[in-house]
Structure formats: C-alpha cells, structure tokens
Amino acid sequence: xxxxxxxxxxxxxxxxxxxxxxxxxxxxxxxxxxxxxxxxxxxxxxxxxxxxxxxxxxxxxxxxxxxxxxxxxxxxxxxxxxxxxxxxxxxxxxxxxxxxxxxxxxxxxxxxxxxxxxxxxxxxxxxxxxxxxxxxxxxxxxxxxxxxxxxxxxxxxxxxxxxxxxxxxxxxxxxxxxxxxxxxxxxxxxxxxxxxxxxxxxxxxxxxxxxxxxxxxxxxxxxxxxxxxxxxxxxxxxxxxxxxxxxxxxxxxxxxxxxxxxxxxxxxxx
Amino acid sequence: xxxxxxxxxxxxxxxxxxxxxxxxxxxxxxxxxxxxxxxxxxxxxxxxxxxxxxxxxxxxxxxxxxxxxxxxxxxxxxxxxxxxxxxxxxxxxxxxxxxxxxxxxxxxxxxxxxxxxxxxxxxxxxxxxxxxxxxxxxxxxxxxxxxxxxxxxxxxxxxxxxxxxxxxxxxxxxxxxxxxxxxxxxxxxxxxxxxxxxxxxxxxxxxxxxxxxxxxxxxxxxxxxxxxxxxxxx
Numbered sequence: 015x016x017x018x019x020x021x022x023x024x025x026x027x028x029x030x031x032x033x034x035x036x037x038x039x040x041x042x043x044x045x046x047x048x049x050x051x052x053x054x055x056x057x058x059x060x061x062x063x064x065x066x067x068x069x070x071x072x073x074x075x076x077x078x079x080x081x082x083x084x085x086x087x088x089x090x091x092x093x094x095x096x097x098x099x100x101x102x103x104x105x106x107x108x109x110x111x112x113x114x115x116x117x118x119x120x121x122x123x124x125x126x127x128x129x130x131x132x133x134x135x136x137x138x139x140x141x142x143x144x145x146x147x148x149x150x151x152x153x154x155x156x157x158x159x160x161x162x163x164x165x166x167x168x169x170x171x172x173x174x175x176x177x178x179x180x181x182x183x184x185x186x187x188x189x190x191x192x193x194x195x196x197x198x199x200x201x202x203x204x205x206x207x208x209x210x211x212x213x214x215x216x217x218x219x220x221x222x223x224x225x226x227x228x229x230x231x232x233x234x235x236x237x238x239x240x241x242x243x244x245x246x247x248x249x250x251x252x253x254x255x256x257x258x259x260x261x262x263x264x265x266x267x268x269x270x271x272x273x274x275x276x277x278x279x280x281x282x283x284x
Numbered sequence: 285x286x287x288x289x290x291x292x293x294x295x296x297x298x299x300x301x302x303x304x305x306x307x308x309x310x311x312x313x314x315x316x317x318x319x320x321x322x323x324x325x326x327x328x329x330x331x332x333x334x335x336x337x338x339x340x341x342x343x344x345x346x347x348x349x350x351x352x353x354x355x356x357x358x359x360x361x362x363x364x365x366x367x368x369x370x371x372x373x374x375x376x377x378x379x380x381x382x383x384x385x386x387x388x389x390x391x392x393x394x395x396x397x398x399x400x401x402x403x404x405x406x407x408x409x410x411x412x413x414x415x416x417x418x419x420x421x422x423x424x425x426x427x428x429x430x431x432x433x434x435x436x437x438x439x440x441x442x443x444x445x446x447x448x449x450x451x452x453x454x455x456x457x458x459x460x461x462x463x464x465x466x467x468x469x470x471x472x473x474x475x476x477x478x479x480x481x482x483x484x485x486x487x488x489x490x491x492x493x494x495x496x497x498x499x500x501x502x503x504x505x506x507x508x509x510x511x512x513x514x515x516x517x518x
Contacts, residue, residue, distance in 0.1 A: 018386050026374060092372070099370035103337050104387045105360035203301050283339045 015106045019114035024121075026092075027084060031122055034077050035129045041070040042133035050140035070137075074130055081126040085119035089193055090207070094200050098283050108277040112193060112270065120185045169248045176255040183262040190269035191217060197276040203284075288351050290315050290434050290465045291336060295345035298331050298489075305331040306489045308345070315433070316462050318479055320508070321469040323486035324516050329469040330367055332486070333438045337364050349434060360389070363432035367439040367469075369419045373412040377405055377422055384426050396429035399455065403448075417444050424452055428459045435466040441475060449475055473509040483508055485515060 048056065048063045056063065093101055093111060101111055142151070162170055195217065199210025242250065289312035296309040306328045313319055321329050334340045335347050338354030349358040371380060377400055384391045400407055403421055411419055424440055437456070441449045457479055460466050470476055483500065485493040492515065497508055504511055 015387070022383065022386075026372060029374060096368050096370050097372055099339060099364075099366040099368065102339055103359050103362070103364050105356050106387070107356055280341050281339060282341065283334065 015104075016110045016114060019106060019110055020117055023088070023114050023118035027088065027118055027122060030080070030084065031125070034073075034080055035126065038070075038073050038077055038129060038133050039136070041066065041073055042136045045070050046136050046140050049137070070133075074133065077126050077130065081119075081123045084122065085115075085189055086192060086196070088119065089115050090196055093277070094196065094206070094283070102277075102281060102283065108281075109270075109274050112190075112273055112277065116186060116189045116193065119189050120182065123185050123189075124182065166248065169251075173248075173251060173255070176252070176259070180255060180259050180262065183259060183266065187262050187266045187269065190266050190273065194269040194272040197273045200282065201276065201280060289313055290350055291467070292348045292351075293332075293345065294348075296332075296335065296342055296347055297344040298328075298335060298340060299343050304489055306335075309489075309491055310345075311484065311491055311494055313434075313465055313467065313482075315465055317481045318456075318460070318466045318468070320473070320476060320480040320483040321467055321486060322471065322473055322483055322508070322512055323469075324471060327486045328489040329486055330438055331489075333364070333436045333467070333469060334366075336436055337362065361433045363427050363430040363435045365424060365427040365435075365437045365440055367442070369416065369423060371411050371419060371423065374410060376408050376410050378407040380411070380422065380426060381407070384429070388430055390431040391426075392429050392431060395459075396425055399425045399429065403451070417448070420444055421448060421452070424455065428455055431461065431464075433464050435460060435464065437466065437468045439470055440468060441470065441472055446475075453479055473512050474507075477508050480508070485512070487516065 044066055045063075048059065048066065051059070091097060093115070102108070192214070195210045195213040196206075198213040199206040199208070202209040242253070245253070291313040293309045293311055296306055297304070298306040309332065321332065323329050331340065335342055336349060336354060338358070346353065349362060352358050375383070381393060381396050381400075384396070385393045397407070400422070403425070405414075405418060405422060411422070414422070421444065424437075427435070427437070435456075440456070441452055444452065453476060456466060456468070468476060468480075477497070480497050482496050483493070484491055495503075500506075500508055500511060506514075
C-alpha cells in the first residue's frame with residue numbers, strides 16, 4: 015500500500031513541481047544565451063537581460079520556497095484537512111501515510127536542489143566555454159583527482175557517500191520534525207497552525223537544552239580522548255560523520271514516533 | 285462471527301474540550317438493516333459516525349465494527365460518506381475511480397463508471413470545474429460502488445436537489461446487499477422514511493429512541509417524521 019500512496023503523492027505534486035522546475039531551467043538557458051552574446055551585442059540588450067536575470071534569481075528562490083511550502087501544505091491539507099477524511103479511512107496504516115508524504119517531500123526537496131545546481135551550471139557554461147583555460151582546466155582536475163586517489167584511496171568515495179547519506183537523512187529529519195509539529199498542533203481545538211509553530215519553537219529549545227546537558231555531562235565524565243586523537247584524519251572524519259548520522263536517525267525516530275502516535279491514537283479531524 | 289453486531293458502541297463518550305458531544309452511548313446494529321440516525325443539528329450524529337471511522341478518538345468507552353476497534357481492518361469493511369467534500373480538486377472523476385479501485389478491494393469500477401454516465405458526469409472533467417452538488421454525487425457514487433459490510437452515510441442528501449435525492453435513495457437501495465448495513469444520518473426524515481428499517485433518535489448526545497419503523501407506526505400510530513417533529517419540537 016505504501017507504494018500506491020507514494021504513487022498518488024507524486025501524481026498530485028508533480029503537476030506543480032515539473033512546470034516550476036522546467037521554467038527555472040528554461041530561464042537559466044535564456045540567461046546563458048545572453049551571457050554567451052559578445053559584449054557589444056549584450057550592451058544593446060542589457061535591459062531585458064537585467065530583467066530576465068532578476069526573474070531567474072527570483073524563480074530560484076521561489077522553487078526553494080515551493081518545495082518547503084508544499085511539504086507543509088501536503089501534510090496539513092491532505093491529512094489534517096478535509097482530504098484527511100478520505101486518507102484516514104483508506105485501509106492503510108497512519109505510518110504509511112506519514113512515510114508516503116515524507117518520501118515524496120524529501121525527493122522533491124533533493125530534486126529541487128539538484129535542478130538549482132544544474133541551472134547554475136547551465137548559467138556558467140558559456141563562461142567556461144569562452145575562457146581559454148578549459149583544456150588545462152580539465153587536465154588539472156584529472157591531475158588533482160588522481161593525486162587525491164593516491165593519497166586517500168577508497169576514502170575519496172566513502173566520505174562523499176557518507177555526506178550524501180547524511181544530507182538525505184537531514185532532509186528527512188527536517189520533514190519529520192515539521193510533521194511532528196503539525197500533528198502536535200492538531201491536538202488543539204483552535205489555532206492549530208499557531209500551536210504547530212509554538213511546538214516548533216519548543217523543539218528548538220529542547221534541542222538546545224539537550225545539547226547543553228550533553229556537553230556538561232561530557233565535560234564532567236572527562237573521558238580520555240587520546241585514542242581518538244591518535245587516529246588519522248580520515249578515521250576521525252568517518253567517526254564524526256557516522257556519529258552525526260546516528261544522531262540524525264535518532265531525531266527522525268523521535269519525531270516519527272510522536273507523529274505516528276498522534277495520528278494513530280489521538281486523531282481529531284474537525 | 286456473522287452474528288456479531290456490525291456496529292457496537294459501549295459507554296461511548298466524546299467531548300470537545302469541556303463540551304460533551306456524546307454521552308454514554310450504548311447500542312448495537314444488526315446486519316442487513318437500513319438505519320436512520322436522526323436528530324437535530326448538533327445532536328452528535330456526525331461525531332458518532334466520525335468515531336466509527338477512527339477520525340476522532342473516544343473520550344471514554346469504545347466503538348467496534350464487526351468486533352474490531354476502528355483501524356486498518358475496519359476501513360476495508362466500512363464505506364463512509366462524510367458530510368463534507370473530501371476530494372482533491374486536481375483529480376478528474378476518472379482519477380478518483382482509479383484511486384478507489386487501487387485502495388479498496390471491494391470497489392466495483394464498472395458499476396461506478398455506469399452510475400457516473402447515468403448522472404451525466406463527464407469522467408475526464410476535473411473536480412475543480414464541478415459544482416458542489418456534482419461533487420457530492422460523485423462522492424456518493426464511489427462510496428456506494430463499494431461492496432462493503434457497513435455503509436456510514438453522513439447527510440447524503442443534504443446538498444442535492446430533490447430530483448437527485450430520489451436517484452440517490454434508489455442508488456442506496458439497489459446497491460446494498462442483504463447482509464450489509466446502512467446507517468444514514470439526516471434531518472430530512474420525510475425523504476428517507478420509506479427506505480428505513482430502524483431509526484435511532486439522537487438528542488444532545490444521547491440516544492432517546494432505538495426502534496424499528498414498524499414498531500413506531502404501531503406503537504405511536506404516526507410516521508417517523510411526525511414523531512420526530514413531536515419529540516424535537518422547539
């Protein structure tokens with residue numbers, strides 16, 4: 015059932031995201047054409063270029079806001095609003111509803127990020143093509159890469175992989191935290207979005223307090239860290255990244271449990 | 285467990301904050317009946333139906349469908365028509381039919397398509413372009429195209445014109461099987477009286493009467509509509 019829910023989630027979101035991302039790519043392409051123009055020609059079209067560039071920057075900002083706003087909107091409207099009457103009477107578990115929303119939103123946020131990077135790449139393409147260093151540029155990249163491969167070996171792939179996994183986990187934890195806030199807000203009889211915002215602030219404060227206590231306890235325990243300091247830089251990096259990943263996963267679990275508990279045991283659709 | 289009541293409430297209470305909506309409701313519905321849940325506005329009809337669907341959580345007591353608390357198993361057995369439109373505007377009527385067919389094993393796609401044609405609804409029109417009444421008709425079509433054990437219909441005829449009302453009532457009558465139960469909440473009693481087997485009167489969150497329509501006629505010597513007007517006279 016989860017796959018069906020995800021299918022419908024994408025079906026209902028893609029009609030907004032695909033055109034928006036398409037427009038962004040188109041705008042970066044138009045801008046790239048302007049940039050590729052010889053300087054004398056560009057002078058004549060500086061006004062439209064300025065406008066198109068402004069529109070491009072704004073639309074980049076807009077797609078980022080869109081992916082954030084849609085993550086909230088889909089959960090709030092489709093689950094906690096009138097559409098929830100249909101979603102919560104489907105023969106599916108609340109946890110499946112939560113994950114379908116979370117997976118779709120995470121994918122759209124990541125896709126939005128990637129498309130923004132591609133659009134920037136398109137934008138600077140004419141500059142790199144015009145410049146004379148391009149041949150040397152690729153060669154020097156190759157050189158640096160092979161040098162790094164010799165120095166770091168498999169770590170060269172492992173560290174970026176860990177960073178990517180951590181990035182994805184961070185997006186998931188961000189979504190799940192917002193869902194937990196919206197669910198907590200839904201327990202109130204009135205001003206549900208207001209209470210959701212208060213819940214978000216409280217989460218932030220709690221996080222800070224936990225951090226403070228952990229640091230305090232850590233200092234108190236005065237653990238001998240020589241074994242860690244004796245490790246090489248790469249091992250330290252792995253431990254730090256994996257530790258961070260573990261904390262993120264725990265944070266996802268806490269927020270998921272809160273959301274799932276409220277939607278399973280204390281659902282109160284108005 | 286075919287003899288088990290399809291719907292059973294035991295000491296069911298629900299309050300919104302300090303305001304009680306249902307107080308200590310206990311009753312059971314047998315299979316194969318069409319039951320009218322009748323009461324004035326704010327008497328707790330929708331609250332009761334929402335509790336049966338797990339959209340609300342009881343403050344005290346419990347509600348069971350075929351022996352189970354509301355959950356994934358009961359959702360597969362219950363076909364629910366809410367009092368509001370729950371459709372996503374971007375869908376077409378066809379999308380909605382496919383959605384139902386995808387999630388409910390008991391959904392009869394052909395029957396639903398046939399009913400849409402009969403009501404003159406274009407399957408490829410988006411729901412956004414449709415009137416409120418048309419959306420309500422589509423909702424009823426998909427709900428009644430399921431072969432469920434229990435139909436919970438909250439105000440199914442409130443928003444549609446009298447001509448469509450007749451079609452909807454005949455749809456309800458022709459689409460439910462001998463073993464399934466239909467619970468219809470409404471305050472438009474005269475329109476549905478002829479299809480009902482039993483009635484439940486709900487007033488200020490309490491059941492004041494639960495009898496068969498035949499018993500009411502023989503005991504009180506009047507129609508359900510007349511009795512309702514007498515009991516709930518302002």
